[in-house]
Amino acid sequence: MSKRAVILIVDDKVSNIEILSAVLEEDHEICFATSGEEAMTVAQTAMPDLILLDVLMPDVDGYEVCRRLKADPLLADIPVIFTTALGDQEAEVRGLGLGAIDYVTKPISPVIVQARVRNHIEMKQMRDQLAELTVTDALTGLGNRRRLERTLSQEVARLARTAADLSVIILDIDFFKRFNDSYGHSAGDRCIAMVGATLNRAVRRAADLAVRYGGEEFACVLPEAGHEEAMAVAHNIRDRVQALGIPHSQSDAAPYVTVSVGVATAICTPGADLSSWIRAADAQLYLAKAAGRNNVVGRVFEDRELKELQAA
Structure with missing residues (x-):
C-alpha cells in the first residue's frame, strides 16, 4: 500500500481549514497551521508533499511564507498552491512569481481542488522518482556522491537551527587495486556490491545515509549522532x-577484505560548509590507513577547526 501524501493547509480562519480538510482527508494526511510563522514550523516538522497556502493572513502573509519556503533548501521543492478570495490577475502573477505552482480562489470548488491537488502530487512524485535515479549508484543501490552532497547540505542547514551534532564516516576498501589486479574486475564489482550491502545493514536509523562515494570508497551521514555513537557504527561496519x-591474498592488512574508516563529528552552526565534514573525515581515514589499515580513527572537531578545513 502506497504512503498517503501529506498536505499542509495554512489559513488564519479555522472554518476554511475545516472545509479543505473535509474535501481532501479521504485520500491524504492533513496537517494545518493558522499563521505564517506556525506554517514554517509545521512545514519543517511534517515535510508535507504539498502546501495549500492562504494569501491574506495577519502578520506574515502568504506571499512572505512562500518566499521563505522557497529560500529554505529543505522546503524549496514542496509545491505551493495559493488559496485566496482574491480574483485579480496581479495577485495571481505575484504568487506564481514567488514560486507557487498553482492558484485556487475561494469559495472553493471541491472537484477542482481535488483534481489540482491530485495532479500536483502525482507530478511531484514523478519528479522525486526521477531525482532519485540521478542520486543512486547502479552497482550497489546506495546513494552516490551527488546524493551525499545534497543530503549533507540539507542536514547541515537543518541541524544548525538547534546546534545539533552531525557525524560523517568515510571508509575505503584496503588495497583494492591489488584485489582487482589479482581477482579481476568482475570480482572487484562483486566485492564492492557486498561491502555496500553490508554498509546498508550497519547504518540502521531512518535518518542515516550510506553512499558509494566513488570507486572503492563509501561514506555515511549520521544526523544528530554524537561521537561515541558514530564510532560504534564505524566499528560495526569494519567488523x-x-x-x-x-x-x-594481496592485502598487507589481513588475508581477507578489510576497510579503513575515518569518523568526524562536529556541532552544526549557521553558515557551516558541508565539505568541511568530508575533509575532516577524510583526514581521519588517512590516519587509519597510516596506522596499518583495517582500523577506525575518529574525533570531534571544533567549529574553528572546520572553518580552517574550509579555508584550506
Whole structure:
C-alpha cells in the first residue's frame, strides 16, 4: 500500500481549514497551521508533499511564507498552491512569481481542488522518482556522491537551527587495486556490491545515509549522532566487512577484505560548509590507513577547526 501524501493547509480562519480538510482527508494526511510563522514550523516538522497556502493572513502573509519556503533548501521543492478570495490577475502573477505552482480562489470548488491537488502530487512524485535515479549508484543501490552532497547540505542547514551534532564516516576498501589486479574486475564489482550491502545493514536509523562515494570508497551521514555513537557504527561496519571473509591474498592488512574508516563529528552552526565534514573525515581515514589499515580513527572537531578545513 502506497504512503498517503501529506498536505499542509495554512489559513488564519479555522472554518476554511475545516472545509479543505473535509474535501481532501479521504485520500491524504492533513496537517494545518493558522499563521505564517506556525506554517514554517509545521512545514519543517511534517515535510508535507504539498502546501495549500492562504494569501491574506495577519502578520506574515502568504506571499512572505512562500518566499521563505522557497529560500529554505529543505522546503524549496514542496509545491505551493495559493488559496485566496482574491480574483485579480496581479495577485495571481505575484504568487506564481514567488514560486507557487498553482492558484485556487475561494469559495472553493471541491472537484477542482481535488483534481489540482491530485495532479500536483502525482507530478511531484514523478519528479522525486526521477531525482532519485540521478542520486543512486547502479552497482550497489546506495546513494552516490551527488546524493551525499545534497543530503549533507540539507542536514547541515537543518541541524544548525538547534546546534545539533552531525557525524560523517568515510571508509575505503584496503588495497583494492591489488584485489582487482589479482581477482579481476568482475570480482572487484562483486566485492564492492557486498561491502555496500553490508554498509546498508550497519547504518540502521531512518535518518542515516550510506553512499558509494566513488570507486572503492563509501561514506555515511549520521544526523544528530554524537561521537561515541558514530564510532560504534564505524566499528560495526569494519567488523561486518571482516565477517564477510572475502579472500584477499594481496592485502598487507589481513588475508581477507578489510576497510579503513575515518569518523568526524562536529556541532552544526549557521553558515557551516558541508565539505568541511568530508575533509575532516577524510583526514581521519588517512590516519587509519597510516596506522596499518583495517582500523577506525575518529574525533570531534571544533567549529574553528572546520572553518580552517574550509579555508584550506
